[in-house]
Amino acid sequence: MKKLLSVLMLVCAVFTNARADDNKILVAYFSATGNTKAVASTLATAINADLFEIVPEQPYTSEDLNWQNNQSRTSIEMGDKSSRPAIASKIEDISQYNIVFVGSPIWWGREPSIMDTFIESYDFTGKTIIPFVTSGSSDIGDYGANLQSLTPNVKVLTGKRFPNNVTSEELKTWADEQMQKGL
Numbered sequence: 001m002k003k004l005l006s007v008l009m010l011v012c013a014v015f016t017n018a019r020a021d022d023n024k025i026l027v028a029y030f031s032a033t034g035n036t037k038a039v040a041s042t043l044a045t046a047i048n049a050d051l052f053e054i055v056p057e058q059p060y061t062s063e064d065l066n067w068q069n070n071q072s073r074t075s076i077e078m079g080d081k082s083s084r085p086a087i088a089s090k091i092e093d094i095s096q097y098n099i100v101f102v103g104s105p106i107w108w109g110r111e112p113s114i115m116d117t118f119i120e121s122y123d124f125t126g127k128t129i130i131p132f133v134t135s136g137s138s139d140i141g142d143y144g145a146n147l148q149s150l151t152p153n154v155k156v157l158t159g160k161r162f163p164n165n166v167t168s169e170e171l172k173t174w175a176d177e178q179m180q181k182g183l
């Protein structure tokens with residue numbers, strides 16, 4: 001009987017830990033044309049994380065994304081560091097996560113303004129934020145430092161830029177290394 005109880009307790013402990021581990025990583029992303037979305041969902045599957053899409057209240061049209069027009073919506077937003085485009089989607093319970101991967105395209109060499117809205121929308125105290133981006137060619141640059149300045153008491157890593165054809169294995173290897181740094 002004693003033996004059976006010990007086995008049952010062990011099974012319960014393993015089950016509880018597995019559930020706690022399963023629920024602690026979030027991959028949150030914004031994607032206007034699908035590149036970051038593809039990388040984010042591959043990453044989330046590779047590391048068994050939850051996936052959350054940052055959905056703009058006002059979707060970006062192709063005219064909005066026209067960087068050659070200095071009067072387009074993105075040109076105006078990105079020219080104003082205080083711009084905070086509204087987000088329509090909401091994370092139900094941020095407290096369950098202790099690692100949050102945050103992904104988006106690079107716009108004008110930095111994070112799209114909607115990422116600033118996102119960072120300021122939640123209390124990330126005690127969590128680690130790990131950025132990742134896609135871009136035409138620009139590197140991640142000051143992306144992590146910019147997010148850090150908006151959430152000073154939180155650990156924000158430098159992060160990494162990925163090409164659109166990055167593999168699941170490459171993402172997992174990178175994410176595991178980052179999580180070691182972050183914990």
Ligand SMILES: Cc1cc2nc3c(=O)[nH]c(=O)nc-3n(C[C@H](O)[C@H](O)[C@H](O)COP(=O)(O)O)c2cc1C
Nearest residue numbers: 031032033034035036105108109134135136137138
């Ligand atoms: C308004 C705007 C500005 C951009 N600025 C840059 C840039 O500075 N450097 C770069 O390499 N790519 C730039 N790009 C290209 C995007 O970063 C790239 O296509 C990215 O993969 C798009 O991601 P998404 O499909 O998830 O929206 C820009 C694209 C847009 C629409």
